Amino acid sequence: xxxxxxxxxxxxxxxxxxxxxxxxxxxxxxxxxxxxxxxxxxxxxxxxxxxxxxxxxxxxxxxxxxxxxxxxxxxxxxxxxxxxxxxxxxxxxxxxxxxxxxxxxxxxxxxxxxxxxxxxxxxxxxxxxxxxxxxxxxxxxxxxxxxxxxxxxxxxxxxxxxxxxxxxxxxxxxxxxxxxxxxxxxxxxxxxxxxxxxxxxxxxxxxxxxxxxxxxxxxxxxxxxxxxxxxxxxxxxxxxxxxxxxxxxxxxxxxxxxxxxxxxxxxxxxxxxxxxxxxxxxxxxxxxxxxxxxxxxxxxxxxxxxxxxxxxxxxxxxxxxxxxxxxxxxxxxxxxxxxxxxxxxxxxxxxxxxxxxxxxx
Amino acid sequence: xxxxxxxxxxxxxxxxxxxxxxxxxxxxxxxxxxxxxxxxxxxxxxxxxxxxxxxxxxxxxxxxxxxxxxxxxxxxxxxxxxxxxxxxxxxxxxxxxxxxxxxxxxxxxxxxxxxxxxxxxxxxxxxxxxxxxxxxxxxxxxxxxxxxxxxxxxxxxxxxxxxxxxxxxxxxxxxxxxxxxxxxxxxxxxxxxxxxxxxxxxxxxxxxxxxxxxxxxxxxxxxxxxxxxxxxxxxxxxxxxxxxxxxxxxxxxxxxxxxxxxxxxxx
Numbered sequence: 001x002x003x004x005x006x007x008x009x010x011x012x013x014x015x016x017x018x019x020x021x022x023x024x025x026x027x028x029x030x031x032x033x034x035x036x037x038x039x040x041x042x043x044x045x046x047x048x049x050x051x052x053x054x055x056x057x058x059x060x061x062x063x064x065x066x067x068x069x070x071x072x073x074x075x076x077x078x079x080x081x082x083x084x085x086x087x088x089x090x091x092x093x094x095x096x097x098x099x100x101x102x103x104x105x106x107x108x109x110x111x112x113x114x115x116x117x118x119x120x121x122x123x124x125x126x127x128x129x130x131x132x133x134x135x136x137x138x139x140x141x142x143x144x145x146x147x148x149x150x151x152x153x154x155x156x157x158x159x160x161x162x163x164x165x166x167x168x169x170x171x172x173x174x175x176x177x178x179x180x181x182x183x184x185x186x187x188x189x190x191x192x193x194x195x196x197x198x199x200x201x202x203x204x205x206x207x208x209x210x211x212x213x214x215x216x217x218x219x220x221x222x223x224x225x226x227x228x229x230x231x232x233x234x235x236x237x238x239x240x241x242x243x244x245x246x247x248x249x250x251x252x253x254x255x256x257x258x259x260x261x262x263x264x265x266x267x268x269x270x271x272x273x274x275x276x277x278x279x280x281x282x283x284x285x286x287x288x289x290x291x292x293x294x295x296x297x298x299x300x301x302x303x304x305x306x307x308x309x310x311x312x313x314x315x316x317x318x319x320x321x322x323x324x325x326x327x328x329x330x331x332x333x334x335x336x337x338x339x340x341x342x343x344x345x346x347x348x349x350x351x352x353x354x355x356x357x358x359x360x361x
Numbered sequence: 362x363x364x365x366x367x368x369x370x371x372x373x374x375x376x377x378x379x380x381x382x383x384x385x386x387x388x389x390x391x392x393x394x395x396x397x398x399x400x401x402x403x404x405x406x407x408x409x410x411x412x413x414x415x416x417x418x419x420x421x422x423x424x425x426x427x428x429x430x431x432x433x434x435x436x437x438x439x440x441x442x443x444x445x446x447x448x449x450x451x452x453x454x455x456x457x458x459x460x461x462x463x464x465x466x467x468x469x470x471x472x473x474x475x476x477x478x479x480x481x482x483x484x485x486x487x488x489x490x491x492x493x494x495x496x497x498x499x500x501x502x503x504x505x506x507x508x509x510x511x512x513x514x515x516x517x518x519x520x521x522x523x524x525x526x527x528x529x530x531x532x533x534x535x536x537x538x539x540x541x542x543x544x545x546x547x548x549x550x551x552x553x554x555x556x557x558x559x560x561x562x563x564x565x566x567x568x569x570x571x572x573x574x575x576x577x578x579x580x581x582x583x584x585x586x587x588x589x590x591x592x593x594x595x596x597x598x599x600x601x602x603x604x605x606x607x608x609x610x611x612x613x614x615x616x617x618x619x620x621x622x623x624x625x626x627x628x
Contacts, residue, residue, distance in 0.1 A: 209518055220565035222557045226518060258562075294522045295533060297560040302534055306522060311534055322534070 075110025417486025446493020447484030
């Protein structure tokens with residue numbers, strides 16, 4: 001620690017201000033005093049700048065003044081627009097949020113741009129040099145510290161106790177090696193394909209948390225139920241449906257089944273036969289942060305996520321219409337079997353459920 | 362009438378007259394049997410219920426028809442009431458939500474305008490317009506006997522997402538909200554489940570059985586009326602407001618005490 005940071009420059013030995021190649025008393029001086037500065041390019045020298053147009057040209061100054069005033073006026077109009085939008089926004093809901101945002105941007109941005117231009121174009125441009133004290137400790141302090149450290153090393157006897165020294169070194173190395181473990185985990189813990197699929201398979205029956213297989217007609221119009229897959233297992237006596245899932249499998253496969261009034265659903269192209277008699281099934285996991293989306297408003301057919309207020313329109317393929325979620329909830333194709341039970345007609349969701357992740361294709 | 366016809370036919374053909382006699386006899390016998398047997402079982406009920414329906418219709422025409430239509434068929438401002446059943450009437454009128462004070466995002470609970478007899482009459486009238494869920498009448502014994510733990514599971518699975526884990530209610534979209542359940546009776550809970558008032562989904566008896574729904578109602582009664590051994594519930598909103606109060610009141614109090622001690626210290 002005896003070397004100086006500034007490289008080849010000899011460090012200063014006194015406690016006073018460092019002697020830069022700047023004459024004293026130049027602090028906060030106007031540009032006119034620049035004759036006293038060192039030659040341009042020299043150590044600590046300040047290049048003299050050319051005056052800007054506004055300093056020499058009165059017309060340019062006027063122009064700049066008007067520009068600044070224009071930005072301030074824009075801010076005033078933005079503020080007025082913000083207030084007006086606040087009161088008339090109810091009548092034009094589709095423009096409400098963008099209009100609020102844009103007028104507020106103009107109101108704040110106008111002041112901001114105006115102030116920046118004011119400072120850059122109109123305020124006096126001053127070249128100033130601020131003197132600073134030397135950052136280094138005094139030689140006496142440095143010597144005293146060196147002495148203390150050397151005495152400490154001597155007292156610890158590291159040099160004459162190789163056993164202690166080497167084992168300490170070993171302990172330090174082992175401890176440092178611990179930091180490699182999380183780095184290895186970074187490599188090992190890739191989710192692979194586990195996030196791409198849920199437990200839904202073709203023919204899996206829709207089963208409630210209580211273990212009841214959902215039949216057509218169990219839900220009233222305007223009803224909602226949370227369902228999980230009951231995987232079909234062929235046995236000698238016929239197909240057996242297994243509703244047993246681990247807690248993680250359940251969390252991944254949770255699906256909301258909603259019965260809409262007849263004719264209300266507007267299926268997307270190619271999804272016309274994913275629906276049975278107004279029954280639609282969507283992933284219950286929010287595409288924003290993975291919360292369970294199950295606040296169903298049966299009059300507006302909005303599904304609301306309780307965590308960050310994302311809203312999905314059930315009638316329009318559960319499109320995200322408000323809030324931080326941007327992707328629609330994935331839809332599960334369902335059909336009804338001859339016994340009246342609802343089942344997944346085409347297998348799993350056609351896209352990964354829940355929030356985005358790095359490997360999501 | 363039959364006699365005069367028979368007399369006219371008697372002068373023409375004997376065979377024809379006999380066939381007419383058989384038909385007439387059959388008609389008279391059937392009519393007599395029907396008159397004797399058919400209404401005998403429910404004579405008392407039918408007069409009662411028809412009276413209630415009539416009284417309910419009078420109340421309906423006076424208080425509800427301006428929005429819901431002269432025959433409960435609905436209008437521009439209000440939905441049709443055909444098929445909503447007496448459960449919907451009991452819920453909407455019994456909790457004071459209807460008649461509506463002023464149009465808003467959601468009808469607020471307030472003191473009911475009608476007494477229970479009138480609500481029953483209105484319910485009978487609406488029930489007669491296409492049926493629907495019948496108003497629940499759950500007894501205290503049924504609630505006491507219900508499986509509270511199971512009711513809690515069902516509540517958390519089906520109700521808590523909107524009504525909050527402790528039934529305190531929570532907001533929905535555009536000013537709508539799931540109301541607090543603290544004032545809701547067990548019958549209110551059951552009627553709401555079966556009819557799906559306003560934004561609430563419908564939970565029919567094939568999805569949640571009567572036993573299960575009573576268990577849910579018992580659980581709601583339990584969480585909204587249970588004594589709180591830990592002092593003030595602070596709205597049962599959980600650890601966040603509790604922590605806030607602990608910090609503001611607890612630490613603030615300590616701070617005030619410390620300042621007070623410091624101010625009294627003689628230097």
